[in-house]
Structures are given as structure tokens and as C-alpha cells.
Amino acid sequence: MHNAYFDFAAPGNEPVMSFAPGSPERAALKKQLAAFKSQEMDIPMYIGGKEVRTGNTVDIRPPHEIKHKLGHFHQGTASHVTDAINAALKARQQWADTPWEHRAGIFLKAAELLATKYRAHTNAATMLGQSKNAYQAEIDSACELIDFLRFNVHYLTEIYRQQPVSSPGVHNRLEYRPLEGFVLAVTPFNFSAIGGNLPTSAAMCGNVVVWKPANTQVYHASFFMKVLMEAGLPDGVINLVYADGPTIGDVCFAHPDFAGIHFTGSTGVFQTMWKTIGNNIAKYKTYPRIVGETGGKDFVMVHQSADVDTVVTALARGAFEFQGQKCSAASRAYLPSNIADEIKSKLAATLKTMKMGTTEDFSNFINAVIDERSFDKITSYIDNAKKADGVEIIAGGNYSKTEGYFIEPTVIATNDPTYVTMCEEIFGPVLTVYTYDAAKYEETLELVDRTSTYALTGSIIAQDRYAVELATRKLVNAAGNFYINDKPTGAVVGQQPFGGARASGTNDKAGSQLNLYRWLSARTVKETLVPPADYRYPFLQEA
Numbered sequence: 001m002h003n004a005y006f007d008f009a010a011p012g013n014e015p016v017m018s019f020a021p022g023s024p025e026r027a028a029l030k031k032q033l034a035a036f037k038s039q040e041m042d043i044p045m046y047i048g049g050k051e052v053r054t055g056n057t058v059d060i061r062p063p064h065e066i067k068h069k070l071g072h073f074h075q076g077t078a079s080h081v082t083d084a085i086n087a088a089l090k091a092r093q094q095w096a097d098t099p100w101e102h103r104a105g106i107f108l109k110a111a112e113l114l115a116t117k118y119r120a121h122t123n124a125a126t127m128l129g130q131s132k133n134a135y136q137a138e139i140d141s142a143c144e145l146i147d148f149l150r151f152n153v154h155y156l157t158e159i160y161r162q163q164p165v166s167s168p169g170v171h172n173r174l175e176y177r178p179l180e181g182f183v184l185a186v187t188p189f190n191f192s193a194i195g196g197n198l199p200t201s202a203a204m205c206g207n208v209v210v211w212k213p214a215n216t217q218v219y220h221a222s223f224f225m226k227v228l229m230e231a232g233l234p235d236g237v238i239n240l241v242y243a244d245g246p247t248i249g250d251v252c253f254a255h256p257d258f259a260g261i262h263f264t265g266s267t268g269v270f271q272t273m274w275k276t277i278g279n280n281i282a283k284y285k286t287y288p289r290i291v292g293e294t295g296g297k298d299f300v301m302v303h304q305s306a307d308v309d310t311v312v313t314a315l316a317r318g319a320f321e322f323q324g325q326k327c328s329a330a331s332r333a334y335l336p337s338n339i340a341d342e343i344k345s346k347l348a349a350t351l352k353t354m355k356m357g358t359t360e361d362f363s364n365f366i367n368a369v370i371d372e373r374s375f376d377k378i379t380s381y382i383d384n385a386k387k388a389d390g391v392e393i394i395a396g397g398n399y400s401k402t403e404g405y406f407i408e409p410t411v412i413a414t415n416d417p418t419y420v421t422m423c424e425e426i427f428g429p430v431l432t433v434y435t436y437d438a439a440k441y442e443e444t445l446e447l448v449d450r451t452s453t454y455a456l457t458g459s460i461i462a463q464d465r466y467a468v469e470l471a472t473r474k475l476v477n478a479a480g481n482f483y484i485n486d487k488p489t490g491a492v493v494g495q496q497p498f499g500g501a502r503a504s505g506t507n508d509k510a511g512s513q514l515n516l517y518r519w520l521s522a523r524t525v526k527e528t529l530v531p532p533a534d535y536r537y538p539f540l541q542e543a
């Protein structure tokens, strides 16, 4: 029972460790990488707090070393998805009734475990399972995930505090109830932090969750589930199942207690989900919340006043960190004719200095892409570019899947601003550049705006403030996260709330109050202190 109001200290961002040679964090991480590589893990699903094994196993291998087996996970079927829904619904009432400070304590403890005891584990699991280098793993599976947990506790506390006014003789209040049913969280391969955030943000609000990660992210997802359990998450609040996407959809979207989907992934999958939910709308007890952050075709617009080295660094990091597998990755750049050649040659020279290989070798900047399907899709764009007219590969272009799924950072130059790689999301280490007439800046901004169906991230690089102002105004709907003189990646929780519009999603801004509101259903309660005892208005009385 509450007998006091509790507060939580406003969080700061978790500091990013350096992993410099000789540092203790580097030694701990190397040790954990070796430990994970020396054992084959048998990874169950977690339904109602119980480990569930089916015997139908799928191998997990590092994308950069496909001959090595890290372990396997147990694939579930439709009946496991139903079990997960039932376990969630069974846990629902007690979890919804649990006071906020007790729910918050679990997620704050999980953040603390990641920041301390399991710092090396969370990074090593991400480095091996998803082929991220130490820095990319640290900003994702340590810092961003810790920040999501701590900042969301802070934001939800602030939401709960927001109350309506009360006129004399009346007490009004808003109760922020969880949704009536279960929430389905479907998460992508590319960010361990997103895998952790989508189920926990909804659960924090008092909801119960069925969580389905991408197969290629199960290695970290199952580790994080164990951290949540160690932090005290009650059985059934989050249920982790590994079933194929369509099976999850068939079972969850047909269930009368389906109350919301928290999705991050590709636009096509999200649109299919939305259609299915629409077709089933009469089946549900409540209108489901549909939240999806999806694909991008993120731009870097360069003005003739730009500093060349700033542009080259923004492109090198923005397009090629984590092999370009960020929804925010720079994948089309517009270069002004006065400095285009200098940018292209400096960029090509910079990319030659990037070493490619395993994540265990800390001198590698570039690692492997996630799996064979992705490799084949990305390399088909490169192969087509090699054959196309008016298109030239000016850096990279080579690839191999013998040891792992390795693709060189590749830059395509085109004289057609509507060439396919200027428009479609490739989700790999491929950047396309188009040179425009520096005198046609405003027309080119219009071209940037209309070229893609997406609107996730984008940058303007310019020294001229009028050029910055014009781009900010003209591209107002072209990106949900807009950067000035920076790369379009690397949003930090609490600093740059993240999400895009148009085909890039519902723009509910992960890691902000806007997102948490989607998992709450407010009830207004009005209490009249001394109720009237007569229906008559004063004016009805005779003078």
C-alpha cells in the first residue's frame, strides 16, 4: 500500500567506455568473448517464467565466423505463442496492481546489472551474435539499453504526476492504466537496445508482453531476459518466444485480448501487420495501439559552403559504422559540384584505411553483415550497379561469404538522382552519391524531399547559416531526426528522441514520454465532495 509519494533521481546518460589498450574494460571484454566462444549455449524460450525447449533447434553462429557455433535456440510453434499469451494474461492483474515504485525497482536494477556485473556480457553477446565492434556494441547494448531503462522510469514518473485541475468542491484525477490485454513486441536484429526497449517500455507501464526477437538477435535477447529475471521481473510479465514472424502474427493478431503491437523492423512487415490488425478489428476487446518504427533512406545534403573533412567523416561514419545496418545510416548523399570531386577522392582514401574482419580483433572497424539473406540482397545491388549505365563504383565493391558475410564499404556514384540505390533501403555498407549543380541548391532540396517514401533521418552540412535555415525549413517533413553539421546516426536517449514519419513509422519516439503514452490508457475519476441535493437551477426559482 502507498503511504508516500516516491521520486526517482533524474538520470544522466551512461558514459561510453573507451576500450583503449590496457584499459580494464578491454581486458574484461576480451575475457568474456573468449568465455562465450568456448561454450555452446542451449537457449530456451521463457514462457510464464519457465524455460521451454522444443528440440527443434536453430544454430547461432557469429556472422563474421560462420564455421563457429555459439549455440542454438529452440524454435517454437503456434501453440507456444498461445502459451505465451495465456501466461501473460494470467500475470496481468497482479502486475497491473503492483505499485509503481516496485515495478520501477525491477527495471532500475536491470539497468544497474548491465552497467556493472554484466557490462562485458551484454557487449560480448552483441559483438558475437550481431557482429558489432566493441564501440558499436558499447553504445548499443550497454549505454543505450541502460539509458532506455533509466530514462523511461524517469519519464513515466513524470507522466504519473500529470494531473488535471479540480474546481472547488471537486477532486479530479487521472489514473494511467495499462492496456486491457497483452502487448506484442516484435524486435529487429540490429540493435540489442531496441530488443530490450520494446518489451520493457510497455511492461514498465504495467502491461504484460509477448516478445518475439529476430532469430539473428536471439543470442543477446535471451541473455537480457535472464538479466530481467535476475532483477526480479515476475513470471509471465514478459514472455520470450522464438517462432517465425507469420506464426506470431497469425496467433496474436487473431486474439481478442490483443491490445497493442510495439514493432521495429522493415516497412513491408509493419504494413502487413497493420492490414491484418485492420481486417481483424471487430475481434478485439479494445482498439489496439499500433506503434512501428521502420525503414529509412537517410540523406546527407551538402552545401557548397561545407567543410570537406566534416563531410567525409560524416559519410564514413554515418554510412559504414556497423556495416550500414542502422535504420539511420546515411545511404544517399547530394554533393555540390564545387567540392564533389574532392569529397569523393578523400572518402575513397578514408575507406581504404578501414580494416575489415572479426569483432574479436579490436583493430577492425568493419565487421560482417548479419546473415546470408542480407549478404545476397546487398551484393545484388552492388552487382547491378557494376553493370548499370551512368553509374560507377568509386570505392569498395568486393565481397566474400567464405569465412563470414563480408562486404567492403562501397560507394556508388550516379548521375541519375532517381537511380534505384538513391531510393530503396539497402541496409548494408553501400552509399550512393549524386553530384548536383552547386547553383541549384533549393531545387536539390526539393529533390531530396521527394526522392524517397521514407522520412527517418537526414543531415545538412553547411557553413552558410542561410543554407542551413533553408534546408531545415524545406526538409521539415523529410526526416524525424534532422542533423546540422553531423552524421545522421547515433541518437542518444534523452537527447535526440528517435523516430521518423512517412513510410518510416508512426514516429512515437523511442525513449521518450511520447512513446510511453502509447502503452497507457487513462481513466478520469471525478469525485464530488458534497453532492447537490436538488436538481433545480437557481434561475428556476421565483424572485
Ligand SMILES: NC(=O)c1ccc[n+]([C@@H]2O[C@H](COP(=O)([O-])OP(=O)(O)OC[C@H]3O[C@@H](n4cnc5c(N)ncnc54)[C@H](O)[C@@H]3O)[C@@H](O)[C@H]2O)c1
Residues within 6 Å of the ligand: 186, 187, 188, 189, 190, 191, 194, 212, 213, 214, 215, 244, 245, 246, 247, 248, 249, 264, 265, 266, 267, 269, 272, 293, 294, 295, 296, 326, 327, 328, 425, 427, 456, 498, 499, 500, 504, 505
Ligand atoms: N526506425 C527505427 O527505429 C528502426 C530501428 C531499427 C531497425 N529498423 C528497420 O528494421 C529493418 C532491419 O531489421 P530486420 O531485418 O530485423 O527487420 P524485419 O522486418 O525483417 O524483422 C523485424 C522483426 O519482424 C519479424 N517478422 C518478420 N516477418 C514478420 C511477419 N510477417 N509477421 C510478424 N513478424 C515478422 C522478424 O522476425 C523480426 O523479429 C530495417 O528496415 C531498418 O530500417 C528501424
Ligand SMILES: N[C@@H](CCC=O)C(=O)O
Residues within 6 Å of the ligand: 190, 191, 325, 326, 327, 328, 488, 489, 490, 491, 492, 498
Ligand atoms: N537510434 C539509432 C538507429 C536505430 C536504428 O537502427 C541511431 O540513431 O543511429
